[in-house]
Amino acid sequence: MYKVLVVGMGKRGMHHAAAFKANPRFELAGVATRDPARLEKARTELGVKSASTDIRGLAQSIRPDVFCFTTPPQVRLELVRLGIECGAKLIAFEKPIALSMNEALEIRRAVRAAGVKTVVSHQHRYGDHYRKVKEIISSGGIGSLHTVYAHSVGWMLHLMTHLIDYMRWYNDNDKAEWVMGQAAGRGKLADSHPSPDYIAGFIQFANGVRGIIECGAGAPDIPQVDYWWRKNRIGAQGTEGFAEVLTGGGWRAATRDSMGVISGEGSMSYEHDMPPYVDQMADWLDDDRQIHPLDGESAHQGFEIMMGLVRSVVERGQVKLPLGPGEPELDGLRRVLPDKPILLSTELNRKEYLS
Secondary structure (H helix, E strand, O other): OEEEEEEOOOHHHHHHHHHHHHOOOEEEEEEEOOOHHHHHHHHHHHOOOOEEOOHHHHHHHHOOOEEEEOOOHHHHHHHHHHHHHOOOOEEEEOOOOOOOHHHHHHHHHHHHHHOOEEEEOOHHHHOHHHHHHHHHHHOOOOOOEEEEEEEEOOOHHHHHHHHHHHHHHHOOOOOEEEEEEEEEOOHHHHOOOOOOOEEEEEEEEOOOOEEEEEEEOOOOOOOOOOOHHHOEEEEEEEOOEEEEEEOOOEEEEEOOOOOOEEEEOOOOOHHHHHHHHHHHHHHHHHOOOOOOOOEHHHHHHHHHHHHHHHHHHHHOOOEEOOOOOOOOHHHHHHHHOOOOOOOOOOHHHHHHHHO
8 A cells, every 4th residue: 555645625626535435455544624614524424534734744754655746736746756755656646737837947947866757637537538539530430630639717727728739649748849820808807817818829740730719708608518618619620520539528530430419418527536546646656657648748738739839939930849948938928918808709608707
């Protein structure tokens, strides 16, 4: 069994803690949060003995094998360093992995130097509807892949790396060569996940596949899906058809052999997606060759694409990848985005954006 400490007892922290507790390969050795009320609720619901608002002290006391944190993005590097200090073999944390490319590069350097594995929560890909689309693409059912695409009405730091991760997965995780983006709106720059109100762009992959992405209040609505967090469409077009998934609305495709559009059900479900996400952490800890499909290096490449799109907005042109250090991307957006209202695609998007 691997000892686990989970830091952050909001909704996602509770999802992680419950998944680790339910898995016989892990021992939920402790939980921590700075919020005393949330800590007491977690202690009671999870039945865990070691619980503290002193995150550093508890981490040093438990010395966990897995250091998991689900906190706001402003403290990523600080907690990665703490995970390394307390001797963790694997650090699992939420997206986005950082708030700037400089910070992401520092996190990568730190975990590589320490030999620590990292896993990032892009767990939607365990959904059966996501996997069905991947199966159709990999089978050759849509012919030769030429385009992957995604859009969401959620804003950038909440959802864009989710979209990019699944686009990359549908394109066999091929590396991106360059990106070009545009953005509008300053309202969400004050959010806990600071973002432009809307960002869109193109991604050129090394294998010739083109990516097209939109994220934020100007993105197309998906009226058949009920809530903004699930209003995501990710898909692929090939020479003989297409296949796509809606986070909260199943999948559909038209393939070489389908004789029209085929479809199936499915929706984001933490109860469904979290158990295999956690179980594959144990697989990787057991065997270095069983790299977790949501490992930190893959997440770094997806984050790099997103930050490349932001740099493109600031620099007004194509941006070559990989990225090196530079001006913090969100600072660049604050400097260049005009202070004028964004034109939203639908009244529904306005309501979702304002909420």
